[in-house]
Amino acid sequence: MRLILLICLTMVAFAANSILNRLAVGSDAADPGSFAVVRVLAGAVFLFLLVHVRGGRVPLTASARVVGALSLSIYMVGFSMAYLTLDAGLGALILFGVVQIAMFAFGALRGARPSPKQILGAVIAFAGLAYVLWPSGGVQVDAGGAALMALAGLGWAAYTLAGRSAPDALEATAANFVVALPLTTAAIWVVGPALNMTPIGLALACLSGAVTSGMGYALWYRLVPQLSPAVAATVQLSVPVIALVAGVLLLGEAGSLSLVLGTALVLGGIALAVLPGARR
Numbered sequence: 001m002r003l004i005l006l007i008c009l010t011m012v013a014f015a016a017n018s019i020l021n022r023l024a025v026g027s028d029a030a031d032p033g034s035f036a037v038v039r040v041l042a043g044a045v046f047l048f049l050l051v052h053v054r055g056g057r058v059p060l061t062a063s064a065r066v067v068g069a070l071s072l073s074i075y076m077v078g079f080s081m082a083y084l085t086l087d088a089g090l091g092a093l094i095l096f097g098v099v100q101i102a103m104f105a106f107g108a109l110r111g112a113r114p115s116p117k118q119i120l121g122a123v124i125a126f127a128g129l130a131y132v133l134w135p136s137g138g139v140q141v142d143a144g145g146a147a148l149m150a151l152a153g154l155g156w157a158a159y160t161l162a163g164r165s166a167p168d169a170l171e172a173t174a175a176n177f178v179v180a181l182p183l184t185t186a187a188i189w190v191v192g193p194a195l196n197m198t199p200i201g202l203a204l205a206c207l208s209g210a211v212t213s214g215m216g217y218a219l220w221y222r223l224v225p226q227l228s229p230a231v232a233a234t235v236q237l238s239v240p241v242i243a244l245v246a247g248v249l250l251l252g253e254a255g256s257l258s259l260v261l262g263t264a265l266v267l268g269g270i271a272l273a274v275l276p277g278a279r280r
Helices: 002-026 032-053 064-082 088-109 116-133 143-165 169-191 199-226 229-235 238-250 257-274
Strands: none
Touching: 002 032, 002 199, 002 238, 032 064, 032 169, 032 199, 064 088, 064 143, 064 169, 088 116, 088 143, 088 229, 088 238, 116 229, 116 238, 116 257, 143 169, 143 199, 143 229, 169 199, 229 257, 238 257
């Protein structure tokens, strides 16, 4: 039960990232590129100080940084830039679809093959997510935006899997953020950011970087070694639904019957994939 509660807390943190991003970018308080850079900077500074206060060290030169920091940068840049041309719902479907495929494939290749119930649960949960997020009317997919979001999905899958071998979750996350900062900044600069950042946007980006990203990712790194790749992939399908429900409750966004039905499918699929038979 403690593990389940910690997973729920982590998914709420991930969903809060989405809400903070929407608040900043949607209100023109920040452009996506600048938000991503400040988010990584705030996370790097906060985690670096937290590790040192705790008396630890930030292993910047460890071999794991190659995968951890690079995959984090790929995720941050791809995610931020893709939403310039993609519908939000479709972008989330591409992102989590790629994460599912990559993590299930990794588990199968490493011998941790998902069970039929885990596969069925993942399919049901993703179907519920698609039901909620599928754009109304005609679907027009920008090829460049879709490619960037798919790249972000691969980056996040790699970042998650890298956490399975992290000896200390907080130190590894701090090192990843510190090393990812110049990589992310350089990539955003090459793409060409709008360089729009108001005080409100700056505050939202710092909150996202230090708390919901920095602490949320550190907690995720602590939990991932206890989960199979299939379970770790499936539980993340709850993130867009949590963000949508929070938008209705906190931001006054419109709710709908499809949100209720889709949420039930997502949660039911996750329960089928994660819980043992007696609790399911």
